[in-house]
Amino acid sequence: MSTQLSHNELAPKQPIKKPKLKSRVRRNLTGYFFIGPFVIGFLSFTIIPIIASLYFSFTKYDLFSSPEWIGLDNFQKMFSDDPRYLHSLKITFIYVFGGVPLRLGFALLVAMLLNTASRAVGLYRTMYYLPSLIGGSVAVAIMWRNIFGDDGIINIALMGLGADAVRWFGNPTAALWMLIFLSIWQFGSSMLIFLAGLKSIPKTYYEAASVDGANFWQKFVKITVPMLSPVILFNAIMQTIAAFMTFVPAFIISKGTGGPLDGTLLYSLYLFKQGFEYFNMGYASAMAWIMLIIIAILTSVIFASSRFWVHYESEGGR
Amino acid sequence: MGKSKVRYILYHVLVGGFAILLLYPVIWLLMSSFKVSNEIFITAESLIPMPFTFENYPQGWKGFGGYSFGVFIKNTVIFVAFMLIGHLISCSLIAFGFARLKFIGRGFWFAIMIATLMLPYEVVMIPQYIIFAKLEWLNSLKPLVVPAFFGHPFFIFLLVQFIRTIPRELDEAATIDGCSTFGIYRRIILPLITPALATTAIFTFYWTWDNLLGPVLYLNSPEKYTVSMALNMFLSNETVSNWGAMFAMSIVTLIPVFVIFFIFQRYVVEGISTSGLKG
Numbered sequence: 193m194s195t196q197l198s199h200n201e202l203a204p205k206q207p208i209k210k211p212k213l214k215s216r217v218r219r220n221l222t223g224y225f226f227i228g229p230f231v232i233g234f235l236s237f238t239i240i241p242i243i244a245s246l247y248f249s250f251t252k253y254d255l256f257s258s259p260e261w262i263g264l265d266n267f268q269k270m271f272s273d274d275p276r277y278l279h280s281l282k283i284t285f286i287y288v289f290g291g292v293p294l295r296l297g298f299a300l301l302v303a304m305l306l307n308t309a310s311r312a313v314g315l316y317r318t319m320y321y322l323p324s325l326i327g328g329s330v331a332v333a334i335m336w337r338n339i340f341g342d343d344g345i346i347n348i349a350l351m352g353l354g355a356d357a358v359r360w361f362g363n364p365t366a367a368l369w370m371l372i373f374l375s376i377w378q379f380g381s382s383m384l385i386f387l388a389g390l391k392s393i394p395k396t397y398y399e400a401a402s403v404d405g406a407n408f409w410q411k412f413v414k415i416t417v418p419m420l421s422p423v424i425l426f427n428a429i430m431q432t433i434a435a436f437m438t439f440v441p442a443f444i445i446s447k448g449t450g451g452p453l454d455g456t457l458l459y460s461l462y463l464f465k466q467g468f469e470y471f472n473m474g475y476a477s478a479m480a481w482i483m484l485i486i487i488a489i490l491t492s493v494i495f496a497s498s499r500f501w502v503h504y505e506s507e508g509g510r
Numbered sequence: 511m512g513k514s515k516v517r518y519i520l521y522h523v524l525v526g527g528f529a530i531l532l533l534y535p536v537i538w539l540l541m542s543s544f545k546v547s548n549e550i551f552i553t554a555e556s557l558i559p560m561p562f563t564f565e566n567y568p569q570g571w572k573g574f575g576g577y578s579f580g581v582f583i584k585n586t587v588i589f590v591a592f593m594l595i596g597h598l599i600s601c602s603l604i605a606f607g608f609a610r611l612k613f614i615g616r617g618f619w620f621a622i623m624i625a626t627l628m629l630p631y632e633v634v635m636i637p638q639y640i641i642f643a644k645l646e647w648l649n650s651l652k653p654l655v656v657p658a659f660f661g662h663p664f665f666i667f668l669l670v671q672f673i674r675t676i677p678r679e680l681d682e683a684a685t686i687d688g689c690s691t692f693g694i695y696r697r698i699i700l701p702l703i704t705p706a707l708a709t710t711a712i713f714t715f716y717w718t719w720d721n722l723l724g725p726v727l728y729l730n731s732p733e734k735y736t737v738s739m740a741l742n743m744f745l746s747n748e749t750v751s752n753w754g755a756m757f758a759m760s761i762v763t764l765i766p767v768f769v770i771f772f773i774f775q776r777y778v779v780e781g782i783s784t785s786g787l788k789g
Binding site: 224238317321337343381 | 616629737761763
């Protein structure tokens with residue numbers, strides 16, 4: 193402090209040449225002091241495991257003996273010699289593309305219904321959000337398992353409506369839909385995001401459209417959807433990734449088996465079983481890499497498609 | 511007048527009725543936990559427990575393997591506490607660094623952080639397991655909580671966004687007053703980002719409380735089980751007449767989630783609407 197003061201007194205006209213370099217070093221050190229935990233954590237818990245995982249995916253490894261290099265065999269086996277893998281991939285796609293659009297559709301519909309000035313909206317918002325709040329828990333998966341049981345309330349409701357009871361655990365397709373219904377049931381968090389998006393659309397747009405004689409559907413297609421499209425894009429990407437990695441409900445509802453007849457053997461569950469039940473660590477690592485590639489492709493396809501339907505305002509929006 | 515009144519009633523019947531329909535399974539679970547175990551599915555169509563019994567709660571609380579449910583709750587609370595300390599300290603430090611300091615490689619590391627947001631856990635799951643096995647950390651909380659002290663990309667991002675809304679003039683004024691960089695973090699930024707820290711804490715609680723995959727991988731003796739693991743064990747040991755106890759303990763594990771939500775509702779709703787945190 194005092195040296196800096198005297199320096200300034202001596203040469204007030206040409207300040208900070210030397211201190212600049214020093215302060216730059218210092219500034220960098222300070223920066224890395226703060227983000228240091230992230231850098232260390234990233235190197236040790238992310239990048240090293242990623243490299244290790246890539247290596248394991250080319251090996252046969254059971255955790256107890258050392259990994260044995262087998263080249264592309266794991267990947268070859270997946271797509272030509274493991275019908276369970278292809279089945280698991282197929283039902284995961286059904287789960288993702290059946291669940292996510294329905295979930296987002298519901299979320300948007302309910303958000304539009306709740307985007308009014310009614311005083312009860314706060315209560316409704318909470319009620320619709322609750323399933324999403326508790327949806328990831330084991331308790332809810334247990335509940336879901338039981339309401340879809342042979343004597344569960346879903347079958348009671350179905351019979352009350354005059355339909356036939358469904359043996360949800362006796363039929364792989366029904367069991368998969370039970371999982372999809374659970375995913376749709378949790379539309380609440382997307383609904384909150386849509387609701388925030390809807391609130392940010394200026395009311396004047398709708399008023400102007402009404403003056404021009406636009407009906408509800410025209411307003412929806414020409415104002416709501418374009419204005420909300422960045423939020424829809426964000427939701428679609430996040431929900432697709434999350435759905436692809438779904439584990440807990442499949443694990444609990446099938447009691448860890450993926451049954452009946454592998455009907456609920458979602459990708460993550462099969463990967464878990466390969467790794468920690470059959471101890472095929474190499475194979476499971478290879479599966480994880482294919483998962484990463486699929487998620488990357490899905491994300492970029494959604495992104496690429498966005499230029500045809502996502503509308504960014506010069507200001508506002510997201 | 512008449513027409514708008516009809517619309518009003520119709521709206522509330524539709525929206526309210528659908529909300530109740532959605533929550534019906536949870537209400538059913540709650541009411542069934544007060545039914546005699548072997549009657550739950552015989553009287554599944556009725557919500558009212560006849561006779562009303564509280565028996566399932568002490569029954570379930572006994573737990574298994576000689577460990578009561580209290581032990582599992584205690585374990586989970588410890589787990590949550592470590593995760594909270596880890597996330598709050600590390601994420602706020604890291605976020606401050608990204609949002610306020612200029613240093614070489616900031617853009618690079620920020621991009622890396624965003625990229626890890628998208629990385630499926632499955633990719634690192636197996637090597638991490640092997641690393642933790644080599645460190646002899648298996649069957650302890652360490653593999654689950656130590657990474658929390660190195661930040662979590664979701665919360666770092668959330669906090670960065672929040673810090674960016676705080677005027678830089680505050681930092682500058684503090685610097686002129688002789689405040690160090692750490693002082694600015696500690697005295698200026700930290701007090702101002704409490705809403706975002708609250709959101710971080712709440713979601714850390716939810717994710718930790720619900721975490722099943724982590725405990726399934728790393729905890730294998732019953733005295734260390736978390737509540738989600740314990741419920742999973744209940745299910746595996748499920749006997750014909752044990753539903754009541756299992757439902758009762760399911761309700762017990764949901765109570766803290768509801769309580770936290772109703773106390774901090776504003777932070778939860780804001781956290782989701784502004785950053786898309788998955789609840």
